[in-house]
Amino acid sequence: MKEENSHSILKTEALSIGYKKKATENQIASNINIEVNEGELVAVIGVNGVGKSTFLRTLTGIQEPLSGKVLVKNTEIGKIEALALAALISLVFTEQPVSKNLSVFELVALGRQPYTNWIGRLGKNDLRQIIKALQVVNIDSIQEKKCYELSDGQMQKVLIARAIAQDTPLVILDEPTTHLDLYHKAYVLKLLKDLTRKTRKAIVFASHEINLAIQLCDKIILMQQDNIQMGTPGELLKSGAFSEIFPSDVILFDKETSSFKVKT
Numbered sequence: 621m622k623e624e625n626s627h628s629i630l631k632t633e634a635l636s637i638g639y640k641k642k643a644t645e646n647q648i649a650s651n652i653n654i655e656v657n658e659g660e661l662v663a664v665i666g667v668n669g670v671g672k673s674t675f676l677r678t679l680t681g682i683q684e685p686l687s688g689k690v691l692v693k694n695t696e697i698g699k700i701e702a703l704a705l706a707a708l709i710s711l712v713f714t715e716q717p718v719s720k721n722l723s724v725f726e727l728v729a730l731g732r733q734p735y736t737n738w739i740g741r742l743g744k745n746d747l748r749q750i751i752k753a754l755q756v757v758n759i760d761s762i763q764e765k766k767c768y769e770l771s772d773g774q775m776q777k778v779l780i781a782r783a784i785a786q787d788t789p790l791v792i793l794d795e796p797t798t799h800l801d802l803y804h805k806a807y808v809l810k811l812l813k814d815l816t817r818k819t820r821k822a823i824v825f826a827s828h829e830i831n832l833a834i835q836l837c838d839k840i841i842l843m844q845q846d847n848i849q850m851g852t853p854g855e856l857l858k859s860g861a862f863s864e865i866f867p868s869d870v871i872l873f874d875k876e877t878s879s880f881k882v883k884t
């Protein structure tokens with residue numbers, strides 16, 4: 621029998637991802653073998669169209685793998701019943717449909733759905749978790765506002781607060797900093813890092829913020845066509861992996877500062 625890692629939150633085994641249309645398969649990536657443990661902050665990095673969103677959707681069970689396995693806490697995701705899965709994984713997908721007629725408080729409160737009774741009544745602990753989530757993301761002052769009144773950046777924070785209120789051991793976010801200015805990008809990623817440290821949650825997010833990911837993440841999953849590698853930023857820096865992500869005509873990876881620079 622294979623030994624199980626009791627700290628494992630998310631694992632893939634020979635995972636192949638992509639799209640099926642009738643008899644044809646469009647494989648986006650294959651042989652993905654990654655493992656994320658509790659308390660780790662992990663970024664998924666890669667150029668536009670390489671398959672980051674497809675990968676995250678497959679990790680969360682929204683999309684079926686073409687082959688291979690996704691394991692959440694050492695159990696195959698397909699074998700976990702929907703409500704139990706909602707208590708294990710929270711999702712922040714910026715493009716997901718939400719009712720903007722709800723107030724900020726009401727939207728964050730939806731994060732408690734896996735735990736509330738059948739009429740959705742919030743108990744004391746639910747209220748405590750919602751208030752904590754609003755405070756952690758620093759949006760308690762706008763909790764009465766309707767979501768349609770918010771800027772894109774504020775809305776992004778509300779969705780993150782909803783995930784925090786859901787209080788799952790795994791949080792998965794697709795481009796959580798897209799609409800944010802530089803200060804708030806760093807603020808949100810630092811917040812996610814703090815959460816991993818304080819709560820031992822595992823957080824996996826797709827991002828184009830490579831420079832910030834190198835500084836803040838425990839591990840990076842680097843997606844390139846036909847090559848997906850996972851390592852600590854230090855390991856990937858040492859192997860020269862970052863130098864190969866983009867064509868070298870416009871930007872170059874500067875090894876001294878461990879960041880990308882525009883070629884002049």
Ligand SMILES: Nc1ncnc2c1ncn2[C@@H]1O[C@H](COP(=O)(O)OP(=O)(O)OP(=O)(O)O)[C@@H](O)[C@H]1O
Binds near residue numbers: 648666669674675
């Ligand atoms: N619903 C779909 N059906 C078929 N192909 C799709 C679908 N969604 C995405 N694709 C294709 O899968 C590939 C990967 O897309 P994906 O959105 O996962 O990339 P990404 O790395 O997240 O890109 P970006 O950084 O631009 O958001 C692309 O070639 C895209 O055209």
